[in-house]
Every structure is written in C-alpha cells, then in structure tokens.
Amino acid sequence: MSHLVRTDTLGGALTIPRAVLATERSARAAWSALAEPEDPRVRDLIAEFGPIEGLLAGLSGRDSKHRIFIERAARTDLGEATAFAMRHGIHLLIPGDPEWPEGVDDLTVPPVCLWVKGDPDLSSLARRSVAIVGARMSTPYGNQVAASMAAGVVERGYAVVSGAAFGIDKSAHLGALSCGGRTVAVLAGGVDRAYPTAHAGLIAEIAETGSVMAECAPGWAPTRPRFLLRNRLIATMTAGTIVVEAGLRSGSLNTARSAARHCRPVGAVPGSVMSQVSAGCHGIVRDGLATLVCDAKDVLDLVGVMGVDAAPHQSDPVQPEDRLDPVDAIILAAVPRRGAASVDTVAFTAGQTVAEVMGALARLELGGFVSRHDGGWKRRRSSRREAPS
Amino acid sequence: MSHLVRTDTLGGALTIPRAVLATERSARAAWSALAEPEDPRVRDLIAEFGPIEGLLAGLSGRDSKHRIFIERAARTDLGEATAFAMRHGIHLLIPGDPEWPEGVDDLTVPPVCLWVKGDPDLSSLARRSVAIVGARMSTPYGNQVAASMAAGVVERGYAVVSGAAFGIDKSAHLGALSCGGRTVAVLAGGVDRAYPTAHAGLIAEIAETGSVMAECAPGWAPTRPRFLLRNRLIATMTAGTIVVEAGLRSGSLNTARSAARHCRPVGAVPGSVMSQVSAGCHGIVRDGLATLVCDAKDVLDLVGVMGVDAAPHQSDPVQPEDRLDPVDAIILAAVPRRGAASVDTVAFTAGQTVAEVMGALARLELGGFVSRHDGGWKRRRSSRREAPS
Numbered sequence: 192m193s194h195l196v197r198t199d200t201l202g203g204a205l206t207i208p209r210a211v212l213a214t215e216r217s218a219r220a221a222w223s224a225l226a227e228p229e230d231p232r233v234r235d236l237i238a239e240f241g242p243i244e245g246l247l248a249g250l251s252g253r254d255s256k257h258r259i260f261i262e263r264a265a266r267t268d269l270g271e272a273t274a275f276a277m278r279h280g281i282h283l284l285i286p287g288d289p290e291w292p293e294g295v296d297d298l299t300v301p302p303v304c305l306w307v308k309g310d311p312d313l314s315s316l317a318r319r320s321v322a323i324v325g326a327r328m329s330t331p332y333g334n335q336v337a338a339s340m341a342a343g344v345v346e347r348g349y350a351v352v353s354g355a356a357f358g359i360d361k362s363a364h365l366g367a368l369s370c371g372g373r374t375v376a377v378l379a380g381g382v383d384r385a386y387p388t389a390h391a392g393l394i395a396e397i398a399e400t401g402s403v404m405a406e407c408a409p410g411w412a413p414t415r416p417r418f419l420l421r422n423r424l425i426a427t428m429t430a431g432t433i434v435v436e437a438g439l440r441s442g443s444l445n446t447a448r449s450a451a452r453h454c455r456p457v458g459a460v461p462g463s464v465m466s467q468v469s470a471g472c473h474g475i476v477r478d479g480l481a482t483l484v485c486d487a488k489d490v491l492d493l494v495g496v497m498g499v500d501a502a503p504h505q506s507d508p509v510q511p512e513d514r515l516d517p518v519d520a521i522i523l524a525a526v527p528r529r530g531a532a533s534v535d536t537v538a539f540t541a542g543q544t545v546a547e548v549m550g551a552l553a554r555l556e557l558g559g560f561v562s563r564h565d566g567g568w569k570r571r572r573s574s575r576r577e578a579p580s
Numbered sequence: 581m582s583h584l585v586r587t588d589t590l591g592g593a594l595t596i597p598r599a600v601l602a603t604e605r606s607a608r609a610a611w612s613a614l615a616e617p618e619d620p621r622v623r624d625l626i627a628e629f630g631p632i633e634g635l636l637a638g639l640s641g642r643d644s645k646h647r648i649f650i651e652r653a654a655r656t657d658l659g660e661a662t663a664f665a666m667r668h669g670i671h672l673l674i675p676g677d678p679e680w681p682e683g684v685d686d687l688t689v690p691p692v693c694l695w696v697k698g699d700p701d702l703s704s705l706a707r708r709s710v711a712i713v714g715a716r717m718s719t720p721y722g723n724q725v726a727a728s729m730a731a732g733v734v735e736r737g738y739a740v741v742s743g744a745a746f747g748i749d750k751s752a753h754l755g756a757l758s759c760g761g762r763t764v765a766v767l768a769g770g771v772d773r774a775y776p777t778a779h780a781g782l783i784a785e786i787a788e789t790g791s792v793m794a795e796c797a798p799g800w801a802p803t804r805p806r807f808l809l810r811n812r813l814i815a816t817m818t819a820g821t822i823v824v825e826a827g828l829r830s831g832s833l834n835t836a837r838s839a840a841r842h843c844r845p846v847g848a849v850p851g852s853v854m855s856q857v858s859a860g861c862h863g864i865v866r867d868g869l870a871t872l873v874c875d876a877k878d879v880l881d882l883v884g885v886m887g888v889d890a891a892p893h894q895s896d897p898v899q900p901e902d903r904l905d906p907v908d909a910i911i912l913a914a915v916p917r918r919g920a921a922s923v924d925t926v927a928f929t930a931g932q933t934v935a936e937v938m939g940a941l942a943r944l945e946l947g948g949f950v951s952r953h954d955g956g957w958k959r960r961r962s963s964r965r966e967a968p969s
Contacts, residue, residue: 336853461850461862464725464874473850476865476872479936483866485853 196250205250205261208270218242219285219304220276221269224408225260228420229300232257237303272408281382281409282311292317292428297453302406302424308382309398316375316402317428320350321494322450323366324425324443325359325435326468333359333436333468336460338366338521340433343487345372347495350401352377352429354421355390359435359443362521364397365541369520371400371512377428378405379421380413392527393540419445426450431494433458433484437471444471451480456493458484512560518543522551523560523570531567585639594639594650597659607631608674608693609665610658613797614649617809618689621646626692661797670771670798671700681706681817686842686952691795691813697771698787705764705791706817709739710883711839712755713814713832714748714824715857722748722825722857725849727755729822732876734761736884739790741766741818743810744783746776748824748832753786760789766817767794768810769802808834815839819942820883822847822873826860833860840869843923843952845882845939847873868933882939904947907932911940912949912959920956 194207211221219242226233236245236257249257250264276283284291284305292313295301307313321344323337341351341363351367353360355376367374376397378386382405385391397403406424407417422442426432426449434457437443447457459481462469475481484490512520525541526532532540538548552568555561561568583596600610608631615622625634625646638646639653665672673680673694681702684690696702710733712726730740730752740756742749744765756763765786767775771794774780786792795813796806811831815821815838823846826832836846848870851858864870873879904912914929915921921929927937941957944950950957 332852332854460853461858461865461872462853463721463851464849465721469850470874473872473874476850477874477878479933483850483862483872485859485862489866 196247205264207246207250207264208268210273211269212243212246215242216283216285216304217270217273218246220273220283220408221246222303223306223406224267224269224272225263226303228302228406228417229298229423231300232260233303234300242303272410275383275409276306279383279409280308282307284311284313288314290314294428294453294455295424297427298423304406306382306405306407306409308403309400310373310402313375313402313404313428316350316373317352318430319348320352320375320429321490322352322425322429322432322446323359323363323435324353324422324432324446325363326437326441326443326471327356327358327360328438328468329358329362329436330462330466330468332462332466333460334362335518337362337435338369339517340435340460340484340487340490341366341374342370342372342517342520344490345370345374347487347491349430349491349494350375352425354379354418354425355386355394355397355403357387357390361390361393363435364393365521365524368396368400369512369515369517369524373401375401376403377421377425378403378413379407379417381405381407381409381411383409384411384413386413396528418442422446423449426455427453429455429494431456431458431490433460433490434472434475434481435460436462436466436468437475438468439470439474441468441471444475447475447481457481458490458493460484515555515558515560516551518547519551519554522548523555526552526555526561526568526570528570528572531564531569533567537568585636594653596635596639596653597657599662600658601632601635604631605672605674605693606659606662607635609662609672609797610635611692612695612795613656613658613661614652615692617691617795617806618687618812620689621649622692623689631692661799664772664798665695668772668798669697671696673700673702679703683817683842683844684813686816687812693795695771695794695796695798697792698789699762699791702764702791702793702817705739705762706741707819708737709741709764709818710879711741711814711818711821711835712748712752712824713742713811713821713835714752715826715830715832715860716745716747716749717827718747718751718825718857719851719855721851721855722849723751726751726824727758729824729849729873729876729879730755730763731759731761733879734759734763736876736880738819738880738883739764741814743768743807743814744775744779744786744792746779750779750782752824753782757785757789762790764790765792766810766814767792767802768796768806770794770796770798770800772798773800773802775802807831811835812838815844816842818844818883819946820845820847820879820939822849822879823861823864823870824849825851825855825857826864827857828859828863830857830860833864836864836870840934840938843938843941843957845942846870846935847879847882849873865935868935871935871939883942904944904949905940907936908940908943911937912944915941915944915950915957915959917959917961920953920958922956926957 196205249260290312337359345367350373352375353363385394432450459472522541538545585594638649679701726748734756739762741764742752774783821839848861914926927934
C-alpha cells in the first residue's frame with residue numbers, strides 16, 4: 192500500500208502512499224501539499240524527472256537544497272490532499288487538462304496544480320475574464336465603481352476574477368453576481384479555507400455559480416507571502432487587470448505589475464486626488480503602467496477582442512434581474528437564498544446605507560425578487576430562472 | 581492731422597488719423613480695433629507691407645476680400661483705442677517688445693498686439709507660468725484642487741494664467757492670489773470689459789498684483805468666438821496647460837488641444853468617474869493628449885525646467901544628457917540631428933505616448949537639448965558636447 196523512500200539527510204526513511212505515486216495528478220497534488228507556490232526547485236525537479244520521479248528525487252535526500260521537502264513530508268500525509276478533495280467535491284486541475292487556465296503557464300514558475308470548488312472549467316471562464324481588484328480599505332465610491340464595472344463586464348459576457356478580500360474585491364464579486372454573471376475567487380490559502388471568514392457566505396455563493404480556486408492545497412492557511420503569490424495567478428489567468436482603488440503600497444499594485452510584466456493590459460480607475468486609495472491608481476497611470484478606465488466599456492476596449500467585444504454582448508432572453516437598477520441588483524445579491532438576513536446585515540453585505548436598502552427591498556419585494564422571512568429577508572428561489580415577462 | 585484713403589469699393593474715402601500711421605505701435609493698435617483676432621488677412625497684409633502700409637493697403641479697396649476692414653473702419657475711430665488706453669493706464673505691447681510673451685509667436689496667426697492692465701511685463705510672467713483652466717460649472721472638489729494646485733505652483737515661483745471665468749478659472753486665480761503669487765487673466769473682450777461682471781472685483785485685484793490682458797481692443801465685447809480665440813493665447817503663452825475639470829464639450833479642452841498642437845505639455849486632473857466635469861479630463865488622458873496630474877509637484881514635473889524645478893542640481897562631471905530622466909533620454913534619442921521630426925514621429929520612434937513626448941520636449945527645449953524647427957523638433961548640436969557646469 193505504500194512506497195518507502197530512503198532519505199539520507201534525515202538518516203531515516205519516509206513512507207509515501209503508493210496512490211500518491213500512481214498518477215501525475217496525484218503526484219502533483221502531493222507537490223502542492225509539500226511546497227510553497229512558485230518554488231523553482233519544484234519546477235526544476237518536475238522538468239528534469241516528471242512529477243512522480245521528481246517527487247522521489249526531491250525526497251531522496253540526494254541534494255541538500257531539497258531538505259525542506261523531506262522535513263515537510265515527514266509531517267504531512269501526502270495522500271490526504273487528494274482524499275480530502277474527493278470527499279469535499281473539490282476538483283483538481285493539472286497542466287494539460289482541458290479546463291486548465293492556459294494564461295498561468297506564462298509564469299516563470301507556474302502552479303503544479305490548481306484546486307477548484309464550483310465550476311472546474313477555468314479555461315473557458317478565464318479565456319474571457321477580467322481581474323477587478325483593489326484596496327481592502329476602499330471608499331463607498333470605489334465600491335460602487337467596482338460593482339457597476341463588474342456588472343457591465345459580465346453583461347458583455349466576461350467573467351470577473353478577484354481575490355474575495357474586503358473592499359474592492361468583494362464589490363467586484365457582488366457586482367458580477369448581481370447580474371447573474373460568473374465570477375472566480377482566487378484564494379491565497381486552501382479552497383476550503385474561506386478567507387476572510389466574514390466572506391464565507393460570499394465565497395460559498397461564488398462557488399455555486401462560478402469558481403473558487405487556489406494553488407495551495409486544501410487546509411493551507413492564507414499567509415502574507417501566499418497572498419502575493421496568489422496575485423500572480425489573478426494577473427496571468429485573465430485577459431487584463433483593473434485596479435479600482437489602491438493605496439501607494441497596495442497589494443493590488445503588485446497584481447497590476449505582475450499583469451504588466453506578463454503583457455496583460457492594466458487599467459486603473461481615477462478618483463479624487465485627495466483620496467489615499469486613488470493615489471496608487473493615479474501613480475500607475477502616470478508611470479505608463481496602466482490605462483485610465485472609467486467604465487465597463489473602457490475595460491472591454493482595453494482587454495476585449497477587437498471587433499467582437501467592441502459591441503455590447505447580447506444575451507436574450509434577458510432575465511428579470513437584468514432590468515434592475517444597478518444598486519437594487521447589488522442589494523438583491525446581498526440577500527441570502529437560504530435563511531434570512533436583517534436589513535442591517537443586507538446593508539453591510541451590500542455596502543449600502545440602511546435607508547437605501549429599505550427602499551430597494553420594498554421595490555424588490557414588489558418585483559417578486561425577495562420576501563420577508565422570520566423578521567428578515569430572503570431571496571425568492573424563482574427569481575433566478577423566471578421567464579422574462 | 582489726418583490721412584485720406586481712397587476706397588474704391590465704397591466709392592468714397594476714409595479718414596485715418598495721421599497719429600495712427602505714425603508708428604508701428606499705433607498702426608497695430610488700429611488693426612486690433614479693426615479686425616477680429618486670428619484674421620489671416622491681417623497677418624498677410626502685415627507680412628507683405630508692414631503694419632502701417634498694410635493698413636493703407638487693406639483700406640485701399642484694391643482687394644475685395646478686405647472690404648470688411650473698410651466697412652469697420654467707416655464706423656470706427658482708429659485712433660481711439662490708443663487714446664483710450666493712454667487715458668486709462670492700459671499698456672500696449674507689440675511683437676518685439678521685451679515684455680512681449682514670446683510663446684504666442686508660435687501661433688499660425690499671432691496677435692497683432694496685446695492690451696495689458698497691471699504689470700506689462702508678460703514676457704517674464706509667461707516664461708515661468710502654467711495655465712490652470714477648466715469648467716465654469718465646476719464642483720467643490722474641482723475648485724479646491726484648482727486653488728491648491730495654483731497655490732503650489734506660485735509657491736514654486738510660477739505664475740498662474742487663466743481666463744477669469746466662473747468655476748475653475750476663478751479658483752485658480754484665487755489660489756494664486758491667496759499665496760501672494762502672480763496671476764494673469766486673459767480676457768476674451770477688451771481689458772476694460774471685466775467679464776463676467778460678477779468678477780469685476782477679482783479682475784481688478786488681478787490687475788493690481790499681476791496682469792489682465794486681451795488681444796481685442798478696449799471696448800470690445802466678449803463674444804463666443806472670441807472666447808475660443810482667447811484660449812489659444814492661454815495655451816501658447818504658458819509653459820503648459822492644466823485642465824482641472826472639463827465636461828466632454830468644455831472650452832477648456834479647446835485650450836488643451838491648442839496647447840498640445842503647439843507642443844506644450846498638457847496635464848489633466850482625475851476625479852470621480854461619475855462626475856460629468858471630470859469626463860473631459862479622463863478623455864484627454866485616455867487619448868494620450870494629457871498626462872495625469874494630481875498636485876503642484878506633478879505640474880512642475882510636467883512643465884518645469886529639468887534640474888531647476890524637478891530634481892536637485894547635480895554638479896558631478898557628468899554630461900548634461902546623463903542627468904536626464906530615463907524616458908526623457910529615450911525621447912531625446914528619437915529626435916533627429918538633421919532635419920526635424922514631428923511630435924508624432926518622435927513618439928513613434930521613442931515608443932512613448934504623444935503626451936509624454938510633448939512634456940519631455942518642453943523640458944528638453946528648456947534644457948537646451950532640442951529646438952523647434954520648421955514646425956517640428958531637432959536636436960541641438962551643442963547639447964552633445966556642452967561642458968558640465
């Protein structure tokens with residue numbers, strides 16, 4: 192049932208489950224559970240020996256620079272990531288899979304595999320997708336721009352990729368969801384580690400209609416370096432990156448630079464010159480790294496396929512939700528499908544004022560989109576697939 | 581006391597005061613009272629005959645295309661503009677005067693003269709000056725940015741030139757005045773016609789510490805075409821033009837285009853993507869006409885003299901070119917030593933945006949590296965072997 196590897200450096204031996212060495216897929220899953228993203232030693236071992244023999248070589252102790260893998264393997268059940276994924280309906284993609292998002296192969300050290308909750312077809316999602324990212328400490332202005340830009344992008348048939356963080360990321364995901372659009376959350380830890388935890392519901396909803404993906408194995412914690420490494424996936428899997436708000440030291444500028452380095456167009460949204468979180472956007476425009484974008488049309492002009500995306504994408508028959516006012520649509524997206532949420536909770540989730548939410552909920556109730564439930568509000572199931580009137 | 585001119589077209593005769601024909605100055609003043617700004621017929625007559633004989637030729641009726649001058653002369657006291665100016669302490673500048681702002685000579689049809697209230701030395705005012713212009717229907721945000729940008733610009737020893745209009749213009753003048761800085765109001769009508777009348781006090785204050793100037797003769801009303809013609813003076817007499825807020829059809833975009841056409845750097849201030857009066861600013865940045873500027877430092881980086889206004893002066897035994905900003909150095913390398921290249925050609929060769937190239941050429945000209953030649957740019961021979969200071 193298992194495979195014994197002599198490890199000279201530890202003076203002992205490691206036990207590797209035989210299933211791990213059975214296929215390239217299981218070996219890559221083990222690599223993902225063993226090494227940090229973007230480890231060039233992993234890339235080199237796989238390039239020289241292939242994923243399976245590379246694993247044996249890396250754990251043989253023949254080369255002292257691979258010692259970290261042995262130490263980690265000694266504390267890790269290398270078959271557990273795959274087993275956990277199977278138990279929890281998590282998909283595993285490896286390079287060459289038809290669902291693999293080709294863009295990430297442009298990286299100097301591409302991921303060894305990707306873990307996906309929800310729709311596993313990252314290839315078709317990513318082919319027509321835009322990254323919309325920005326500051327966690329965003330302003331109401333930034334949130335509104337991110338949401339309406341995301342809504343406009345998905346209306347034109349593009350998916351919105353972001354990082355599920357507070358602020359701009361959240362607004363981008365919500366804007367996409369509000370129009371029934373597809374959105375992808377790229378997590379810094381494992382796909383089972385919803386982070387921030389306050390966004391567990393949002394991340395679960397994204398997985399229902401789009402995808403939640405990660406390079407790290409299930410169970411891995413989102414650490415600071417992993418956030419930066421995660422950003423390079425967002426930057427390269429998409430057709431372009433838009434920064435809505437960013438301070439001068441924002442991590443989203445790191446995403447933008449990564450996109451530019453890999454020849455993806457970068458857009459930045461202007462804002463007040465007095466806003467700290469627009470300073471980063473203005474800076475990358477001034478430096479020539481980014482193009483100014485003010486709305487979804489500008490975004491598509493920047494990233495779209497000439498002559499295909501220039502004209503608005505038609506998606507008849509339109510859903511009832513498509514006809515909603517953009518802010519109502521954002522508020523609708525913040526109303527849960529299961530259980531019920533108070534007006535305050537909906538307002539917090541949607542990033543809108545309580546007064547706006549109360550007005551919107553009244554309109555949405557009349558439209559048949561939401562109903563009162565247990566003193567709160569819930570989404571009406573039928574509102575999603577209702578035939579156009 | 582007077583000079584009789586036969587005018588065949590009117591079948592009669594005009595009386596021209598002899599004083600009008602006494603000097604180039606008085607003849608140019610008469611031209612200013614006779615013809616609209618930017619009349620190419622006036623330019624051609626002066627080029628062919630000089631201002632005095634040109635006046636006689638234009639009023640002779642020999643050429644039917646000059647008939648408008650005869651009709652106007654029949655209703656105008658051609659000596660009155662000069663007499664009025666003398667009575668009211670209005671200065672008259674003509675090309676070649678040491679106080680003449682050289683920049684306007686780059687115009688296809690430069691002014692025949694300029695009327696000035698306040699400090700007549702427009703040359704020294706304009707040499708280090710920035711135009712700060714924008715929407716009349718500005719927002720509090722735009723007003724605040726215009727005022728603080730103007731204040732920052734005058735604190736760095738630059739004058740602020742604007743059009744004394746409501747909104748951004750007024751805020752720019754006030755920002756300059758608030759720091760005891762110098763500011764120039766360029767009026768569309770005569771300098772005695774404070775317009776808008778609500779700004780009579782502001783315009784009087786500008787004349788006390790700076791200058792109020794006009795191309796039209798005293799008494800002339802500010803009409804719509806004269807506003808557009810006035811804008812070309814603002815654009816060319818200054819080292820660069822900054823648009824703070826502008827709708828998509830704003831007259832200040834006309835100023836910006838005029839500045840760009842004459843190779844002056846153009847800056848635009850970003851703002852909310854939801855603001856109508858930031859749409860024009862965002863548009864000219866996206867089109868590559870303008871560079872994003874957020875504060876006075878950005879403005880000086882754009883228009884300032886390299887090594888004087890931007891970076892501290894280095895006295896190492898390096899070549900002057902070695903001290904250039906890397907992008908400026910790339911742009912300098914794209915300017916030919918023989919013949920002249922247009923801004924577009926330089927931009928193409930250097931792989932930079934037109935806006936960047938215009939900013940760089942302005943800096944390089946001030947640094948003595950390039951010069952204007954036949955409507956284009958060429959490298960100055962001396963710039964290569966100049967001894968370091």
